[in-house]
Amino acid sequence: MPYKDPEKRRQYMREYARNVLGKKPYASDEQRFWHYAKRGAKTDCWPWTGHRHSRDSYGRFRVANGPYKRRWVQAHRFSYELAYGPIPSHLVPDHLCRNRPCVNPGHIELVSVRENILRGDGLAARHARQSHCKRNHPFNTENTYVTPDGRRQCRTCRT
Known part of the structure; x- marks a missing residue:
């Protein structure tokens, strides 16, 4: 082995492998x-x-x-x-x-x-698809209250 330095030895072996074995064909x-x-x-x-x-x-x-x-x-x-x-x-x-x-x-x-x-099919998606509250009141513009954190509540059930 002509080199004592590990990095130079690694480079030498890499070059030797390329020259002797040829380049490996990669797909x-x-x-x-x-x-x-x-x-x-x-x-x-x-x-x-x-x-x-x-x-x-x-x-x-x-x-x-x-x-x-x-x-x-x-x-x-x-x-x-x-x-x-x-x-x-x-x-x-x-x-x-x-x-x-x-x-x-x-x-x-x-x-x-x-x-x-x-x-x-996550929780947010299931809640967004709901068209009625638990007591079957419709979620429409008149009957829906949006809380400050973005959730919907039925105005009828809330009162």
Whole structure:
């Protein structure tokens, strides 16, 4: 080994490996991405078979970002960007099929953050969809009081 300094030795070995073994052929991000998607008919869901985030079960994919750096992106976002181009910063992709691992770009629609939340099944979405109070009074302009923190209350039940 010609170098005693660990950094110089590392550089030497890297150059030696490149010259002797040749450069390793890497597939493009797009080729690697579609390797993990089970594509079917245009109307079917295309489930992501690669890495899935444990917290929310969305597919995740590592994209090259420079020579040795890599970053994780959501698989459905990457699929949409491959098909239609970049996603504007004020919009988010929403699954029309409600299947989080699906990467079919035809099943993804760009909507505002508010619209995406209201389409979901969270607490805010369920309350926003309510058209009547617990005692079946309608939530309309005359009968609805909005509290200072933004919640709706029935005026009839409140009195």
